[in-house]
Amino acid sequence: MAETSGDRGFREGAVAVVPMAVAVFGFGLSYGVLARAAGMGGVAPVVMSVTTFAGSAQFAAASVLQAGGAAATAALSAIMLNARYLPIGVTVAPWLEGGVWSRLLHAHLTVDESWVIAAEGTGRWNPRVLLAAGMGLWIAWILGTLGGVLFGNVIGDPTRLGLDAAFPALFLALLVPQLRSRERATEVAGLRIGAPPPAIAALLGAAIALALTPFAPAGVPIVAAGAACLIGLRGRR
Amino acid sequence: MSAVWIVVIVSGVGTLALKATGPVLLGGKPLPDRFAGVVGLLGPALLAALVAIGTFADGQRLVLDGRVLGVGAAAVAIRFRAPVLLVVIIAAAVTATARAFAG
Structure with missing residues (x-):
């Protein structure tokens, strides 16, 4: 175990993640709409949000399927988009306490936003903040996807709302304090x-x-x- | 099994394998000192790449569209220390407005 991982706890992580969870919910809505339109049905997109839990990768897989691409191509593009999680996982690994199941849970809940919120600077990460932020994002992503597949007809095309620009803006807001x-x-x-x-x-x-x-x-x-x-x-x- | 479910299962297993390799194999053990500076810089490097791709990439093409204006407006909002949620809303609203005018 590395010696210290910061003073923030579960509660601080849960508070810090709220603005991002709102954006992720909106992104989840648009994923649900697009996945359904791509012929993935209603259940598979939600299951994918629970298990794969990675926005850009899920969008990529849906768009490959919609374009008539093979299952292997769709899965491979999703996995390649998520390849960054290999180095990201290595960075948080030294700070994770507990047994294999606890570490697996933390690993699953590690996405770009929770990883950034949990950063304590100078290469340290806070596992309690990672868990809280990751759970908030996970729930928002699943509920958003569910809303998208259920109410897609009412929502229409989400890119009209400029949601695709919300993510680079979010990452820029997360980047600036790290500079x-x-x-x-x-x-x-x-x-x-x-x-x-x-x-x-x-x-x-x-x-x-x-x-x-x-x-x-x-x-x-x-x-x-x-x-x-x-x-x-x-x-x- | 349908193609859709193969995609769901394979990408789910593959993603968890990528995420969990570090935590399961290296969990709780500190990284060697000389890598401490490296992992601290992975955040800025990856985030900047996500910003650049999210702003300019359309598949494999680089394009200038409404997103540039939206992210530019977000940068101004960040400069004036706007809260994250406001930054995101400004980016989406400016991009949507630009698209509406572009037809």
């Missing part, structure tokens, strides 16, 4: 750059993702962008 750092300059390969390491990692990550988008299958650019964090690799001291 602060005690270090004023970054040393990469002997070069000294006058900006803090998180800002350099962010710029590099965005650049990698955009550069790869036209050439790599969806999901791969995001995972590749994660490699930008290697600028923080410290030499053996």
Whole structure:
């Protein structure tokens, strides 16, 4: 067990997640509508929200099915979009207490937003906040999906409401506080750059993702962008 | 079994395997010191990638559409320390308005 993981508890996590849960509920509604329109029926989208629990991956799978793609293609694109959860899981692993089932539960409830809310800075994560935030997001995502498949005809096309822009905006709001750092300059390969390491990692990550988008299958650019964090690799001291 | 259920089962199992590999194999053990700086920077790197893709990507194409205006407006709101929910609402509203004018 690593020594400390912050003072915040379950309650702080539950409070912090509310604005994001509202957005995720709206996103879940649009997923339910689109999945139903893609011929997934009413039950399968809800089961997928309970089990896969990853927005962009579920959208990708639905759109592949709608375009008449094979089941293997749809499942593979969902899994590739979720490949970032491998490194993300490694970052939270040292802070998880309890047995295998407890760690599995925390792992399942780890999504982009709960991972960010649970970050305590300098590479530490708070498992109680992760659990609370993840549960809030999970419930919102499932209820949203259920609402979407049940009332899709009334809601209509959700992209009209600009919901697809809500997510980059949400991630930007989560990113900005993470750009602060005690270090004023970054040393990469002997070069000294006058900006803090998180800002350099962010710029590099965005650049990698955009550069790869036209050439790599969806999901791969995001995972590749994660490699930008290697600028923080410290030499053996 | 129908194609839809194969997708649901395979992506569910695959996703949980990705998420759980770290926590089940490494759970409770601290990472070596030299990786501490690396994991702290994974957040900014991945979040910035999600912002960039969510704003500019349409499948495998890079496009400029209403989302750019929405996310730009969100950036201004973040600059003035607006709460997260307001930021999200502004982004959606500006994007929807831009789309309505674009026809």
